[in-house]
Amino acid sequence: MINKLVDKIKKTGAPIVVGLDPMLKYVPSHIQNRAFEEYGETLEGAADAIFEYNKGIVDAVYDLVPAVKPQIAMYEQFGIPGLMAFKRTVDYCKGKGLIVIGDIKRGDIGSTSEAYAVGHLGRVAVGSKEYYGFDEDFATVNPYLGSDGINPFIKVCKEEKKGIFVLVKTSNPSSGEFQDRLISDAGNKPLYEIVGEQVDKWAAECMGDTYSYVGAVVGATYPEMGKVLRKVMPKSFILVPGYGAQGGKGKDLVHFFNEDGLGAIINSSRGIIAAYQNEKYASYGEESYADASRAAVLDMKKDIEEALGCALC
């Protein structure tokens, strides 16, 4: 799947992932009204609205980008109907040929982590049969519990040729509270670098043709740390959140790429999916929200091309 990701980035010339993190306040009123007319103001109504909203965006951008990243929390908040909309979104995107990165940030230990890995990337056995649960292509994973939490994912990744992105340095303002602490028994390197070094070891176990099935998450909001981490984990793709709405800019992204012009994929969520609510794209209007999202993807692609000196175009 990492080989497919590399291929699709080369084909589209866009190292971009669209974050499908729908909030009801982003969903245009005509879609909400239609869903509520059919299902009432219920969890089922909310779930239907966010799926239809996603579908419009995916139809408008699937030819431009290699991947989408649905954030499961935004679905899980609507309980079982919300998670059904998550699964419908995963399936719909895969049907459109998109790679699906499940932003699930799961992490536990031993058989429990294996259950997450099996549920999201692999197959679960039921008697003599096997079933895929959510069946994403990649998943994000939290490293706080150490190798006991990650190895079960690596096992499933090897079986299924799928991948993970391990949280290393997250894009949020308080990410330094623990991630930036200096480790005295490692030459005063910050924790995120120690985690990065471990990601590099995990990555070595699970290589695709040029990159590993084990990638990392590093926020666009910390470009200097990205520069260091790029070198610490040369074989890992870096999934970069924090571009756009969170403050990361095109010029900040250069450090996250390798010299081959690859090795990073930049996420934008709100900046794309709610583009029509941004003054810049307001002229599209609510009804044409998906066209606004397409315009935002094209602008983002241009911003990255300019920053990278057109390495991919």
Next chain:
Amino acid sequence: MINKLVDKIKKTGAPIVVGLDPMLKYVPSHIQNRAFEEYGETLEGAADAIFEYNKGIVDAVYDLVPAVKPQIAMYEQFGIPGLMAFKRTVDYCKGKGLIVIGDIKRGDIGSTSEAYAVGHLGRVAVGSKEYYGFDEDFATVNPYLGSDGINPFIKVCKEEKKGIFVLVKTSNPSSGEFQDRLISDAGNKPLYEIVGEQVDKWAAECMGDTYSYVGAVVGATYPEMGKVLRKVMPKSFILVPGYGAQGGKGKDLVHFFNEDGLGAIINSSRGIIAAYQNEKYASYGEESYADASRAAVLDMKKDIEEALGCALC
């Protein structure tokens, strides 16, 4: 809800939480067969089997313990039907008067963490209505992303009078890989202690009558660290996994309690729910698996009483 937990521990004399982490290999064949006859060897069949298995255990132990802790990964591996069994389990246990700790180990940032908090502990707005998604009483939360990940949970805890347990030092063998690293800008304290100090700050914001709505997870397998962390977080209940199957023993537990005989709740999962597969309780047989679980709870209660010098009995 923390007040209710304290009350129920005093009433039952058992600072014990039963971990409802069903794996199909634990489920007696008569339950599996009945479910597969009705639903086939499908995800629905697996989900029905694990719910019925849980129900038997809950019916057998609900009068002995204050709380249960379903591990959502074990349900999530069966996709949507599995998560429906999780929700049925939460509801069934609450109907029996048990406190439900959702072992979900979620953690993200800002509005995303809020979505998890709302989905598991709070209410989500849909138009003019509000709905509970999963509606557990407590949830476990991963701290790697810092305060941006925890504060949204604290906000919902205050609104709903519910609680969280923040992962501090986990019970698994590799938990030290990152959690034990020494922090040079904090007098060479290990990271788990820094996280513990932060838990104590979060806890102060959200107090019940005697304990905080913000608790911590510290593994029974690390009693010396538990001793330190008990003092670092005096207002926080400690949820202690790792007793029994993972190697933690009664005598190791003393350090996790405060002098009031409270402040800790010990989890056992496999040791209770799959007791009938343990040689010690094998005479119960598969059909009477729930009676074996009841016997295991009573033995665990006795083990803890002996270790604590009967502070609660």
